[in-house]
Amino acid sequence: MSKGKSILLGILVGTTASAVATLLTTPSSGRDVRVRIKDQSFEWKDAIDEMIQDGLNLKEQIAKTSKEGAALINDLTQEMKTSIEEWKIAVEPNQENIHDYLEQIETSIKDLETKLTEQDNKQ
Numbered sequence: 001m002s003k004g005k006s007i008l009l010g011i012l013v014g015t016t017a018s019a020v021a022t023l024l025t026t027p028s029s030g031r032d033v034r035v036r037i038k039d040q041s042f043e044w045k046d047a048i049d050e051m052i053q054d055g056l057n058l059k060e061q062i063a064k065t066s067k068e069g070a071a072l073i074n075d076l077t078q079e080m081k082t083s084i085e086e087w088k089i090a091v092e093p094n095q096e097n098i099h100d101y102l103e104q105i106e107t108s109i110k111d112l113e114t115k116l117t118e119q120d121n122k123q
Contacts, residue, residue: 008048011051012044012048015044019037019040
């Protein structure tokens with residue numbers, strides 16, 4: 001049995017037990033008791049109907065919220081993918097420039113090494 005049904009059943013049993021106890025301990029005529037039982041049964045029905053409606057409204061709200069959350073997550077995921085792709089495109093030319101600079105530095109170091117070796121050989 002679901003939690004909501006258990007709670008509702010508990011409320012019904014508790015209310016019924018308290019009503020019976022009240023009726024049995026209160027000195028009243030049969031007519032008064034019947035009128036009170038009838039009035040109280042309408043109140044219980046209204047209370048139960050209201051709880052059911054509140055439960056349905058809560059269920060609808062939870063479903064709506066979860067759908068909105070899923071849509072937001074999908075939108076965020078798509079925006080992140082787009083941002084990463086744009087970042088990759090923006091960084092790519094700089095990567096090529098850095099690679100070119102590193103090659104130039106390597107060439108300069110080799111030239112310096114060659115010149116140093118030649119100077120050492122001359123001395």
